[in-house]
Each structure stands twice: as structure tokens, then as C-alpha cells.
Amino acid sequence: MDLLVLFFIGVFFTTIVFVIGRFACPRYDRVPLMEVDHVIAWTTLRRGWHALGAIGPLTNIVDDTPDGNRA
Numbered sequence: 001m002d003l004l005v006l007f008f009i010g011v012f013f014t015t016i017v018f019v020i021g022r023f024a025c026p027r028y029d030r031v032p033l034m035e036v037d038h039v040i041a042w043t044t045l046r047r048g049w050h051a052l053g054a055i056g057p058l059t060n061i062v063d064d065t066p067d068g069n070r071a
Contacts, residue, residue, distance in 0.1 A: 017045055018041070021044040021049070
């Protein structure tokens with residue numbers, strides 16, 4: 001039962017990432033859903049994953065002062 005729940009969570013998360021990746025692509029560059037093959041699906045998932053990663057400012061976390069000395 002636990003594996004079934006994890007499977008559904010994984011499918012739901014993958015679907016959300018796919019939808020985000022699909023809408024992150026410009027409208028003129030989108031392929032109709034009936035023409036999506038495994039390569040386009042994979043690149044859409046990657047685009048969605050990168051779009052989710054670009055939301056948070058995680059690259060701006062700095063633990064040193066600008067001159068390199070610790071406080």
C-alpha cells in the first residue's frame with residue numbers, strides 16, 4: 001500500500017512539473033500533445049524542473065562577508 005501511495009505521489013509530481021515545463025515554453029514553440037514523443041517529454045520535464053529551480057533565490061545565500069573575513 002505504501003508503494004502505491006508513493007507511486008501516485010510521484011506521478012502527481014511529474015505531472016505538475018510537466019505542466020509547468022509545458023507552459024514555460026513559448027506558445028509558438030509548443031508541440032501538440034498528440035505529437036509528444038519521449039525526447040520532447042523529457043525536455044519538457046527538464047524545462048519544468050529548471051523553471052521550479054529558478055523560483056527561489058538559493059544562489060544568493062552567502063555565508064561570508066564581501067571582504068572574505070568571517071564575522
